[in-house]
Amino acid sequence: MWAVLVEELRKYYGPVKAVDGVSFEVPLGEVFGLLGPNGAGKTTTVETVTGLLRRDQGRVLVLGFDPLMNPSAVKSRIGVQLQIAHLFPRLTVLETIRLFGSFYPQRRPAEEVLALTGLGEKARVFVDKLSGGQLKRLSVGLALVGNVEVVFLDEPTSGLDPQARRSLWEVILTLRREGKTVFLTTHYLDEAEKLCDRVAIIDQGKIIALGKPRDLIAEHFVEKAVEIPRSEVRETNALTGIPSITRVSVDDEKVTLYTLNLAQVFVDLGQLAERGYLALRNIVVREATLEDVFLKLTGRRIRD
């Protein structure tokens, strides 16, 4: 049985096709990432899959149940963190955790949720006094409080400082160790690469790539990536037509070259530098990432 099964899911808002024929399966125990830029349809997908929104077309099964036909069977076994938390402003953190816990047939102790989300010191603080990052962590905690089988996290780390992000990764890894299924959306590619067993890349309501992060990268790139700051390249046209460079992509910040032959590229770049087309002061060589996959598939960076 799949934790989540989605077939040909569609959700339109008037002429806007927020989700336009999305299909994927998430097996039990997997950490699955839905990756894409803002407005790609990530939140709409999460909300239709969890039954918060009605879908227009397609089939959705969560733990074998349709969330619209059988909402209580689904909702008592999943936890959902919404992108924006809307909570009772005049309850404390602890009261909110206890309240949400009371909705579920099984629950984690409130202390454990506080510890997992690092909100121990804020237990007696009113919800409306929390910072954005604290509110987000509380919201994630509320998705875990039911000790549920599938946890949906919609952009759990956006707006968090780097340290809080990392501690949240620990939470997700803990869930994985507990054998929970995690469905998360993000627009951080490093996060998806690090945490997810598999990712689906979504853009403009459609899934454009699906698989293990390594496989996706290997499928689209055997090359290495060479980055030069945009300001140090005088003539981008000079980079095309060089045999050692397989692809060039340019944005406001940097020029990225992909190559199979790193040694030859350096020779070629050295010659260009001598002729004054570019400078080689801040050059970076790295492995290709999901970011490069997204760029290749859409022609855009994910955080434009």
Added chain:
Amino acid sequence: MTLFWFFVFPIVFMLIFGIVFGRDGAPSVFTVGTVDEEGEITATLGKSDLLRVFQEGEISSALRALRAGKYDLVIHIQKGKVMLYYSAQNAGKAQALEGHLKSMLLEAELRREGRTPTTMVEKILVEIPHFRQMDYFLPGILAMALMQLGLFGSLDFVSLRERKIIRHLGATPLRRELLLWSEIMVRMGVSFLQTGLIITAGWLFFRVQVPESPSFLFWVLLGSATFVSLGYCIASFTKTIESAEGIIQMVQFPMMFLSGIFFPPEMMPESLRLIPRLLPLSYFGDALRHTMIGIPTQFGLTNDLLILLGWLGVSFFLAVRFFRWE
């Protein structure tokens, strides 16, 4: 904090009203100026308890005093003709005095002809429990307070809806019907608390009797349910908390003053008498006055019951039919 004001407002209201109107009004006395050449009628009028009679020499000076508000009425007695002058605000008194004068004159005339009236009118006092203004007023305050609690109570739900808290809760196994019913139950609980508070304050400050009949509790329940239901009905037809609040004010404010909960509808101008009959609060107040204090009902308890049930049913149906969760 909001709830605090809901509790305190009716009590403050009661105290102010009680202090201003609490005294038992003495029967109203008419101040009358007379211009009477013979003085006979004036002398007879002077014997009445209800009249304070001042003799004036000239009709013109008497009328000047009437205009200045010194007299309620001026009687100008001439041979074969009695003129009654009054200003608009004393129309009622003029009417009463007209009858009084006519019978006096008739009696005098009969006596002059050596006859006595064959039919005598005898006044016999029937004991009905005496109600003070406050006795009438307290059930009215209770009715008003329960109406406000019910109507404004729905705003909490509108606020949860507007702040999308209900939507967030929709991601949990909590059934939202349960959420709504718990809201309603809290409202009803608060209504009973408010009832206790008002009755206690009424007894403490004004010795208004504490209701004995248990049927009174039934009416509190029915009235609260009606107005809670009406509140949610309004909430169903509004989007934001501001518009809901505006509409509720528009509903509750006229009701407060036109339902006859603070004064008998006879005090209203004729043209407005129909209005109280259209408002549910009138029937609620009527039933509370009867079951709390024993004041005779104005519409009849059966009518009160049927009409309140009608309002409850219709607003409940509309609230359910057009309910908005998001």
